[in-house]
Amino acid sequence: MxxxxxxxxxxxxxxxxxxxxxxxxxxxxxxxxxxxxxxxxxxxxxxxxxxxxxxxxxxxxxxxxxxxxxxxxxxxxxxxxxxxxxxxLCEPETLYDKIAHRPLPEPEAAGLMKQLLGAIAHCHRMGVVHRDLKPENVLFDSRNNLKLADFGSAEWSGEGGSMEGVVGTPYYVAPEVLMGRLYNEKVDVWSAGVMLYIMLGGIPPFYGETATEIFEAVLRGNLRFPPKVFRGVSPAAKDLLRKMMCRDVSRRLSAEQALRHPWILSGGEANPMD
Incomplete structure (x- = not known):
């Protein structure tokens, strides 16, 4: 070779x-x-x-x-x-590095999420589910364009669009994966929602000292917005987060639907839901 x-x-x-x-x-x-x-x-x-x-x-x-x-x-x-x-070839800085020390302003977070959701929607149209979305797997080129990477856990969605197998990273994995059920491409939307929550709040929505504790918190799935952290975050951003991290998969947004949410369309600026 x-x-x-x-x-x-x-x-x-x-x-x-x-x-x-x-x-x-x-x-x-x-x-x-x-x-x-x-x-x-x-x-x-x-x-x-x-x-x-x-x-x-x-x-x-x-x-x-x-x-x-x-x-x-x-x-x-x-x-x-x-x-x-x-x-x-991408820059050394990942999305993880960008958000490790501070929450992002809403317009910056909306711009990044629009690019990420565009990549996810393309994957889903092609019958591919990433299954390991996390900030470390989001890179940037020299012009600061977002690049979704690391498809080592990706899977074809197959007939009926469902798959099984526990894959992913504790903070970002969707509850239906942990339940051992068949799941579909919307596991990626949940993971992207967790990433957006961290972008805006600087903390993960489900927390624990160990992987087991994190999994338990994800399974309980009580999505909260601590006032101390989310006081300055708009109602529209919180609405999108609730719809991306909805435990009822049938009611969870698809990547295409999330791209059409008012907060994304407005670039995180003048939100009609404020």
Whole structure:
């Protein structure tokens, strides 16, 4: 693999590290473009699920490209021992870094959420459910455009649009996933709602000291807006949050519906619901 990869790209320093390998900065002399190369060591894949995810991820990313708010995949190189995915190069700062120390003003949060919901809606139209939406998986290019990344847990929604399997990250996982039921693409809308709550309030809606405590809080699902934190947040933003994190999946907004919510359409500014 490396001869072929190195014939096409100049590989430079490590810029990231994941569970199964490393991410390097690289340069393509033919296109004069800087890229990121994600190299996965197949010997670290411990079970069939991991191997299936590795096989699916480049296929799903290729299907979803090109979209302005989804990380672009340029190329894939594979041998028996490893796989290298050549990806669009993004800035080091993720959404997690942006929101780690302060809540965002509503117009900034609305702009980010509009881009994220656009990416999610595109995934859902193509029959793909991300299943691990969290701020760490949201990147930005050099022009500050949002890029949804890391499709390692993504799944085809399949016939009837339902799937099963507990995947995701404690703070962001939807309650129906934890209940062990069949679920659909709206698990992504719940996760995006949790991200929006943190953007506006600076704290997660469901909290615990351990993963088990967080799961229990998610299952109780009492969505509250502590006055001390949410005093300055508009009624329209809270209305969208309630509709994205609605426990009744049939009443939860789809990504397309969330994009048409007054708070998103107004850019978080003059809200008709204020």
């Amino acid at each position: 490396y001869d072929t990869l190195k014939d096409t790209y100049q590989l430079f320093e490590e810029i990231g590290r994941g569970r199964f390998g490393t991410i390097l900065r690289a340069f393509c002399p033919v296109s004069a473009e800087s890229v990121a190369v994600k190299i996965i060591d197949k010997s670290l894949l411990t079970d069939e699920t991991d191997r299936a995810c590795l096989e699916k991820e480049p296929k799903i990313m290729t299907l979803l490209s090109p979209h302005p708010n989804i990380l672009k995949i340029h190329n894939v190189f594979e041998t028996e021992d490893s796989m290298a995915m050549v990806l669009e």
